[in-house]
Amino acid sequence: MTLHANSGSVWMMIGAIVVLATFGDVMIASALRQIGDLDDVRAKSGIFGAIRAVLSNVRFFFGVVGMSLSFFALLFALSWADVSLVAPASAALTFVTNAVAAKWILKENVDRRRWLAALCVGGGIFLLTR
Amino acid sequence: MVTASLGDTFLSVGMRQVGPVSPHHLGLLLTALRVPWILAGIALLLAFFASYLTALSWADLTFVLPATSFGYVIIALLSRFWLHEAISPWRWAGILLITAGVGFVTRGPAYTPTPETPVDSSKSVSLSGTEPL
Numbered sequence: 001m002t003l004h005a006n007s008g009s010v011w012m013m014i015g016a017i018v019v020l021a022t023f024g025d026v027m028i029a030s031a032l033r034q035i036g037d038l039d040d041v042r043a044k045s046g047i048f049g050a051i052r053a054v055l056s057n058v059r060f061f062f063g064v065v066g067m068s069l070s071f072f073a074l075l076f077a078l079s080w081a082d083v084s085l086v087a088p089a090s091a092a093l094t095f096v097t098n099a100v101a102a103k104w105i106l107k108e109n110v111d112r113r114r115w116l117a118a119l120c121v122g123g124g125i126f127l128l129t130r
Numbered sequence: 131m132v133t134a135s136l137g138d139t140f141l142s143v144g145m146r147q148v149g150p151v152s153p154h155h156l157g158l159l160l161t162a163l164r165v166p167w168i169l170a171g172i173a174l175l176l177a178f179f180a181s182y183l184t185a186l187s188w189a190d191l192t193f194v195l196p197a198t199s200f201g202y203v204i205i206a207l208l209s210r211f212w213l214h215e216a217i218s219p220w221r222w223a224g225i226l227l228i229t230a231g232v233g234f235v236t237r238g239p240a241y242t243p244t245p246e247t248p249v250d251s252s253k254s255v256s257l258s259g260t261e262p263l
Contacts, residue, residue, distance in 0.1 A: 028183070029191040038187040054183065071175075075141065075159055079151045083142035084209040084217055088202045092228050095195050102192045109242040113234045114192050120231030121196070127224030 010086070013077040017070050017090040022097040024066030026105055031060035033106070092121045133178040135204035140171030142213065189240035196235040202228055 035041060035053050042050040054060055077086045099118045103110040144167030145151075151158045162168050185194045202225050209215040 025191060025195070029186050032183060032186040035187065038184050072159060075145060075162060076151055078142050078145040079148065082209065082215050083138055083213065084206055084215050084221065087138045087142075087205050088225060088228065091202070095231075098195055099192050102190065106191060107242070108190045108192050109239070110192055111238060113238040114196075117196055117231035117235040120234065121228050124224040124226075124228035124231065127220050127227060 010077060010081045013073055013080070014086060014090045014093065017073045017077060017086075018093045018097055020066050020070035020073060021090070021094045022101055024063045024068075024070055025094065025098050026101045027059045027063030027066060029102070029106060031057040031063060034059065088124075092124055095121050131198050131201040131204060133174045133181070134198065135201040135208060137171045137174030137178060138201075138205055139208045139212065140167050140174060142209070144168035144171060190242050193235060193238075193240045196232045
């Protein structure tokens with residue numbers, strides 16, 4: 001592993017990526033639920049109508065803000081550590097926090113399979129740090 | 131999966147050219163936006179985002195996110211064979227475990243119907259092809 005900063009700083013930055021990305025993902029998923037199937041929207045209003053429907057949604061706007069901040073945190077982290085650590089670790093941790101957020105905020109059916117998947121991903125993250 | 135993996139790898143190549151960015155020199159991140167690798171990485175990530183939004187209009191967040199996780203394997207291969215990063219056996223095992231997690235989630239239903247958004251069977255998403263959705 002090639003680290004240019006101490007691992008504590010790298011993991012703090014990965015934590016920031018995860019929190020901001022989870023906020024962004026949940027807001028964007030909520031926006032798409034509100035908008036509905038993009039194929040149907042495109043069939044009714046054309047491709048520009050579909051783009052307008054997405055871009056004019058307030059939840060989507062806040063989601064993009066969260067994702068943008070997460071992106072800059074990712075750039076920071078990539079300048080300090082290997083992509084093979086930062087990219088999988090932040091994405092995998094985001095998956096676990098998203099499962100929790102999706103269950104409680106989006107009311108998704110996070111069943112046994114999805115929790116098991118979260119455990120596998122958590123184990124994968126542990127191994128990634130070895 | 132492919133656009134996200136290539137995009138992340140391009141960003142990594144670009145940020146290596148820029149060098150370490152300290153919190154006291156945030157302006158350097160704007161300089162990074164002039165590096166071709168960073169621009170190509172951003173273009174690929176935008177393509178990923180368009181595909182991701184379309185998928186989110188068809189399926190749950192907790193289905194779409196892990197379903198795209200095969201990208202970890204692509205990133206590992208790119209970082210090992212292109213960027214020549216060292217990947218330990220433990221890290222390979224971690225990547226495999228994450229991929230196994232993806233396998234679990236993609237065998238279940240893709241969408242949680244709500245009163246406002248009932249399931250449209252013509253838009254069912256299945257990666258395993260083993261169960262009706």
